[in-house]
Amino acid sequence: MIKRPDVMSSIRRALKRSRVTALIGPRQCGKTTLARQFVPVDSPNYFDLEDSTSLARLEEPMNALSNLKGLVVIDEIQRRPHLFPVLRVLADRKPLPARFLILGSASPHLLRQSSESLAGRLETLPISGFSLAEVGIKFHAHHWLWGGFPLSFLARTESDSLAWRRHFIQTFLERDLPLMNIGTQASTLLRFWTMLAHYHGQIWNASEPARSLGAGESSVRRYLDLLSSVFMVRQLQPWHASIKKRQVKAPKVYFRDSGLLHYLLGIRSEKELLSHPKYGASWEGYIIEEIHKALEPEESYFWATHGGAELDLLIVKNGHKLGIECKRSDAPRFTPSMRAALDDLELSHLIVVYPGSRRYSLSKQVTVIPFNELAKHKPSLF
Secondary structure, eight states: OOOHHHHHHHHHHHHOOSEEEEEEEEETHHHHHHHHSSSSSTTTTEETTTTTHHHTTSSHHHHHHHOOOEEEEEEEEGHHHHHHHHHHHTTTTTOOOOEEEEEEEOOOOHHHHHHHHTTTEEEEEEOOOHHHHHHHHHGGHHHHHHHHHHHHOOOOHHHHHHHHHHHHHHIIIIGGGGGOOOOOHHHHHHHHHHHHHTTTEEEEEEEHHHHHHOHHHHHEEEEHHHHHTTTTTEEEEOOOOOSSSSOOOSSSSSSSSSSHHHHHHTTTHHHHTTTTTHHHHHHHHHHHHHHHHHHHEEEEEEETTTTSOOHHHEEEEEEEEEEEEOOOSOOOOOHHHHHHHHHHHHOOOEEEEEESOOEEEEEEEEEEGGGGGSSSSOOOOO
């Protein structure tokens, strides 16, 4: 089993300070495996709402939960939203005999229910699949190609990993999304999701996919927001600086898991990836996701002007604005875009991530670092 020390530490801290902790992320990203390290599945304090026995035990939830002590785990809680008001009552008891760790595949319904019923009582921890720091730099190529979902990454063969991703997408579209009552056919969403793969790393424009699907722009925006809300897609919003230059105002779109991106692009091997037109965009998105996992920024954006200046990523962390460029080149150089970003955005520092092995400076404020530094736990990029 691949250890996830940073995630485990975050969960432990949250459990100590919060009455209810929600571990939120896409299906199959490892939430249940993490929770079972705190409470074993055969414990009376563990409820899996996809299991008929647990559902039977929770027919009268107040009676089932009120006498439990210690840590109580409720898995797939989005399947029983009526439990949130019950948890609010149980979390307000003094003294507090039990704390709750709830797990759920992110959905607008789940987040709305939890925020309304458990306001001031709930701490939410979003998680994703394995990070580069967790799998190790030795497995970088494997991790990039197959993605970070545990069962995809740990598959014995390339064909096994592909089969898992195909089944994941099918199940996600045919079983999980209908639970959200979105009223759209799985085939339409699959076409949109496949189309979206070709927009990976690009500025979003709803008009072209709307025409291709024969749908309105408001519908395709809703599809995009849906995939974002369940952690399949990241919409990186634009940063607007107070400058005279005309700036891009639409978001950029990135797949959060490179393995799903490659599957929907028809990429089946490392050789196909290295020769694919989306090769550079795939690597950029992969690095952007690893930076989010490693640094856990408070805010993140991209920046671009209509004059051609751009910055791949701008993150806010501990009051500092850090600019990040992803360059798939042997020896990145100082560019006019970097100068414009430094001048216009008042960055604390600008980092250029590249696939080399040596760290070096381009100026006092610009440092080039090898991507393998992202494989360190809690890396310092300043």
